[in-house]
Amino acid sequence: MAQIKNILVTGGAGRLGNYVCPYLKELGYNVAATDIVAPNRESANVKAKIPFIKADLLDCGELVKAIAFAQADLVIHLGAITGSTELQRPFEERELGPAPSGRSSMWRMEEDTCMKVNTMGTYYVLDACRRMDVKYCIGASSYYAYGQAGQIGGRPITIKSLPITEDHPMEPGDTYSMSKYFGEEMMKAFCRSYDMRCIAMRLMGVFYHDAPFAKFVYKFPVGCPTKNKNGYLDGGFEEHVDSRDIARFIGLAIEKFDELPNAFEAFHVWSCTHFDCETAVAYGAKYPAYGDMVKGIKGYDGLFSIEKARKLLGYEPLYDWKKGTVDYTNEEYEKK
Ligand SMILES: NC(=O)c1ccc[n+]([C@@H]2O[C@H](COP(=O)([O-])OP(=O)(O)OC[C@H]3O[C@@H](n4cnc5c(N)ncnc54)[C@H](O)[C@@H]3O)[C@@H](O)[C@H]2O)c1
Numbered sequence: 001m002a003q004i005k006n007i008l009v010t011g012g013a014g015r016l017g018n019y020v021c022p023y024l025k026e027l028g029y030n031v032a033a034t035d036i037v038a039p040n041r042e043s044a045n046v047k048a049k050i051p052f053i054k055a056d057l058l059d060c061g062e063l064v065k066a067i068a069f070a071q072a073d074l075v076i077h078l079g080a081i082t083g084s085t086e087l088q089r090p091f092e093e094r095e096l097g098p099a100p101s102g103r104s105s106m107w108r109m110e111e112d113t114c115m116k117v118n119t120m121g122t123y124y125v126l127d128a129c130r131r132m133d134v135k136y137c138i139g140a141s142s143y144y145a146y147g148q149a150g151q152i153g154g155r156p157i158t159i160k161s162l163p164i165t166e167d168h169p170m171e172p173g174d175t176y177s178m179s180k181y182f183g184e185e186m187m188k189a190f191c192r193s194y195d196m197r198c199i200a201m202r203l204m205g206v207f208y209h210d211a212p213f214a215k216f217v218y219k220f221p222v223g224c225p226t227k228n229k230n231g232y233l234d235g236g237f238e239e240h241v242d243s244r245d246i247a248r249f250i251g252l253a254i255e256k257f258d259e260l261p262n263a264f265e266a267f268h269v270w271s272c273t274h275f276d277c278e279t280a281v282a283y284g285a286k287y288p289a290y291g292d293m294v295k296g297i298k299g300y301d302g303l304f305s306i307e308k309a310r311k312l313l314g315y316e317p318l319y320d321w322k323k324g325t326v327d328y329t330n331e332e333y334e335k336k
Pocket residue numbers: 010011012013014015016017034035036037055056057058077078079080081082117121140141142143203204205206207
């Protein structure tokens with residue numbers, strides 16, 4: 001078992017950080033959080049008395065200080081700009097128009113912000129780990145890195161096989177998906193060059209069970225769908241990961257870090273589909289372009305396989321609505 005006692009979590013004031021830090025503290029680790037903004041007083045991290053160190057991901061020196069303060073053996077890198085920042089519509093009257101795919105962004109930031117913060121931020125996190133001799137890093141990547149989330153150019157991504165496994169080719173196309181892809185490549189390079197061990201969590205869209213907005217974004221259970229616009233994967237689909245399952249996944253990954261076959265490993269982290277029917281039936285109807293390939297998806301599993309996490313980490317999602325462990329109803333949600 002890896003000798004990990006002290007953990008620093010970047011993006012610690014963010015949504016996921018407020019599940020991950022208290023969970024790991026409960027498991028007995030010493031956990032500190034860092035972020036560019038101070039944590040909200042009502043947040044789970046403040047309630048759990050998680051120490052906080054302010055640091056900008058774009059400042060390697062601040063990250064080195066945060067690692068020193070936490071005396072970290074492991075850095076969990078969650079901090080990021082969580083969506084593409086290009087193709088924005090800055091002002092109503094100065095309409096840029098959407099990308100050929102119809103894609104636009106709701107963000108109001110400089111268009112290179114996502115690329116800068118996520119790519120250089122990940123580099124500085126890894127470089128601070130190297131300088132401080134931190135050997136373990138777990139980073140939040142995304143299923144977006146496959147390029148599935150509505151490509152800017154409007155072209156479908158190549159699906160080689162279903163379910164998608166971690167060795168499936170990646171075709172990122174926007175700043176967010178590219179930054180996650182480059183983040184993984186940097187982790188691999190640091191493993192190669194500096195004897196680090198890194199895990200990339202390819203997270204599905206995250207369901208925050210106690211955040212009302214999540215219940216608008218993720219509606220379930222749903223029946224078997226009909227064909228989508230194009231008949232192939234071009235954006236949203238009906239599955240997610242629960243933030244509490246991500247925290248559980250991290251707990252398992254820490255225990256197994258040294259037993260993993262490779263210094264760098266990527267894992268899909270997933271909880272459930274939203275369908276009340278078997279997944280192959282649902283996606284067979286929704287994505288006829290994939291023909292018999294959908295038959296590779298077993299039972300209620302998802303488009304993105306978690307067999308690797310099952311086999312190497314003993315991960316099994318707990319927060320699947322079909323298991324009765326998720327309260328997905330609320331009054332506002334019911335009205336929609
Ligand atoms: N939410 C999802 O559906 C989803 C899906 C897949 C992957 N992810 C990834 O999971 C991670 C956590 O996501 P989240 O939902 O908690 O997002 P979040 O926006 O709530 O948290 C991200 C945190 O990063 C911090 N941050 C941004 N720029 C920074 C900078 N320059 N320096 C320091 N901190 C900075 C923000 O202040 C924020 O607190 C992210 O890496 C995200 O890309 C999220």
